[in-house]
Amino acid sequence: MAPLSPVPPGGRRRGVLFDVDGTLIDSSYIHTVAWWGAFRQQGYDIPMATIHHHVGMGGDRLVDSLLPEGRDRSLDPEILASHGALYASHWPSLRAFDGAKDLLGQCHSGGLAVALASSARRKDLDVMKSILDADAFIDGATSANDAKNSKPAPDILVAALEAIDVQAADAVYIGDAVWDMMAAAALGIPAIAVTCGGINAGELRDAGAVEVYEGPRDLLRNLPLSALSPLLTRTEGPY
Numbered sequence: 099m100a101p102l103s104p105v106p107p108g109g110r111r112r113g114v115l116f117d118v119d120g121t122l123i124d125s126s127y128i129h130t131v132a133w134w135g136a137f138r139q140q141g142y143d144i145p146m147a148t149i150h151h152h153v154g155m156g157g158d159r160l161v162d163s164l165l166p167e168g169r170d171r172s173l174d175p176e177i178l179a180s181h182g183a184l185y186a187s188h189w190p191s192l193r194a195f196d197g198a199k200d201l202l203g204q205c206h207s208g209g210l211a212v213a214l215a216s217s218a219r220r221k222d223l224d225v226m227k228s229i230l231d232a233d234a235f236i237d238g239a240t241s242a243n244d245a246k247n248s249k250p251a252p253d254i255l256v257a258a259l260e261a262i263d264v265q266a267a268d269a270v271y272i273g274d275a276v277w278d279m280m281a282a283a284a285l286g287i288p289a290i291a292v293t294c295g296g297i298n299a300g301e302l303r304d305a306g307a308v309e310v311y312e313g314p315r316d317l318l319r320n321l322p323l324s325a326l327s328p329l330l331t332r333t334e335g336p337y
Contacts, residue, residue, distance in 0.1 A: 112329040113211035113237075113264035115255060115287070117273035119218060120154065120295025122198040122314060123226045126274065127296065128188045129153045129181075133160065136180035140173055150296060154275025156217055156248015157181065182219060189225050195294050197315030199232045204318060206235035208330035214239040215258035215271065217248055238262040250280035255287065270326050272317070279305035288325050292317065 120126035130150045137144045144164050152160045157178050165174075206212050212235055216223050220241040227233065238261030245253035259266060271282040274295030282289035283306040291307035292314065293299055299310040308325050311317040317324060 110268050111211055111262070111264050112209065112268045113213060113259070113262045114205050114326060114329070115213050115215040115258045115269055115271045116202070117154075117271075117275070117278050118214050118216040118223065118226050120274035121272060121278075121292055122194060122202075122214075122230060124193050124195055124294070125226075126150065126153050128191065129185060132181045132184035132188070135184045136177050137164070139180050140177055154249060154273070154277040154295070156242070156245075156251075159248055159250075182222075185222065192226065192229055194230050195313045195315070197313065197318045199230055199235075201314040201318045201321075202230070202232045202235040204321060205326070205330070206237075208326075210326075210329055211237045211262035211264055213237060213258040213262045213264075215255050216240055217242050217245060217254045249275075249277040250284070252281045252284040255281055255285055268329070270329060274302075276301055276305035279307050282306065290317065290325055 116122055119129065130146050130153055133149045134144065134146050142165060152163055161174050161177055202212055214236060218241055220243060223239065223241045238258060240254055240257045240261060244257040247253045255271060259269060266285045266287050269287050270290060271287045272290045274292050275297055279289045279291060279302060288308045289306055291302035291310045293310060294313035302310050321327060
């Protein structure tokens with residue numbers, strides 16, 4: 099990861115937090131299929147559309163939200179493990195969204211500390227970071243082990259802010275799920291949403307997004323007019 103840049107003279111360090119799954123990496127529907135398979139293994143037939151709307155929650159919350167309250171909860175760890183194994187089988191299919199690396203690079207060159215605020219398993223995060231190929235632009239990253247409570251709780255965002263030594267008032271968060279927007283709102287952090295994870299703009303705005311873009315490339319094209327612009331020392335030029 100890139101070394102933290104010095105604090106700007108007379109100011110405080112500014113930063114941007116990125117969700118990863120569905121925001122920088124095209125993985126939301128792969129997670130949906132993996133959860134669907136894990137549930138089927140235990141005899142639960144949950145429609146994929148229903149599962150997809152819960153992707154972005156922590157796995158524990160997702161399972162608790164989708165399965166009957168009176169179930170045998172001793173099987174929950176097995177469901178989580180099955181999801182992880184099924185998702186890992188799709189690692190070779192994972193791809194970064196168009197513009198993902200360029201957006202990270204532009205934020206970095208614009209003077210922002212960049213954090214991946216991911217609640218993925220560490221081994222999944224390592225794979226996604228390899229796919230992004232942008233370590234030179236990333237100042238910190240989190241995984242599931244860095245938060246006691248999963249999204250929509252803001253714990254993972256708090257951990258990401260600590261990783262880059264940035265206050266919530268000096269940061270913007272970028273994500274693709276309503277749970278991302280809710281987590282950011284809990285800390286008073288402006289949240290930019292992208293629809294590339296499969297959630298429509300209306301739902302994201304209702305959940306608190308201050309702006310909505312199609313994906314990383316669309317946000318990059320509009321960076322000078324975005325909610326990120328006030329934090330950047332410059333919004334164009336090579337990184």
